[in-house]
Amino acid sequence: MPFSLHTPAHAELLIKKSRFIACVQPVQDRAQAQTIVDALWQQHPGAAHVCWALMAGGQSAAVDDGEPSGTAGRPMLDVLRHQQLEGVLATVVRYFGGVKLGAGGLVRAYTDAVAQALLTAEKIPRQQLVQLRLSLPYPLEGLLRREIAAADAQLLQVGHAALVTLQLSLPQAQAEAFKARIDELGHGRIAWLEPE
Structure with a gap:
């Protein structure tokens, strides 16, 4: 059975001086998700990346936003899929700390940031x-x-x-x-x- 989230949930990780600010939240569609991502850029103009993943039926997305291909959006989307979430947007704002993490380190960082946010999220069954x-x-x-x-x-x-x-x-x-x-x-x- 698919689940959604009742309210947004947040987490923040500091990995090798890079700051990862994660949020998972319920959304209706890709247009609403894009509005939220645009607002994050307004709130965090100094951020290096605003990566995101969306599970919303035929409107799903995985966006690396300048990170090496497949190291941010796809791992975030995999976390949402693994937790059977639908109608959920995961965003991670990254402030670069000057130390490169490598592809494996980035995958772990983005995966962990979303997973940490989901630990505090209240899941609700998604009804047809x-x-x-x-x-x-x-x-x-x-x-x-x-x-x-x-x-x-x-x-x-x-x-x-x-x-x-x-x-x-x-x-x-x-x-x-x-x-x-x-x-x-x-x-x-x-x-x-x-x-x-």
Whole structure:
């Protein structure tokens, strides 16, 4: 089962005078990851490298940012894969201390920095979400909104016309039970539609 992280976690290592500042954090996609990396360059203008790895489905990435090829991004990505993380960005800001670490030393440094940050991270199971869309008469809207809140579902869209149309998302494992409960409460007055 894949996991994500609840909140960002940090670690800092000092190896042969080089400072490695690691952060692991939940992200939605590559665009959000790139924004975070750009912000790190703003926060650390004197850094030699800002290397990063992203596990986000088809948007995964491993960026060495000037370090020898395969010595930073790929080892960081391997740590995320090994820990079965998804939707997670790992970044390591490196301040060069004047002593070269060699390829093996760099791989160990970047791997250890991310692993240390993950030691303090709170992992949460990543659930597959499904979207549901339905229409109902106006008098049932309040009831349905209460059921959505009780199921910890997220209301995505509401439309008001002759009928109220709602689109929501919730964990796939809860979808069938939710639909059955709504059908029971709606007494045949709720219609399930294809999500937009």
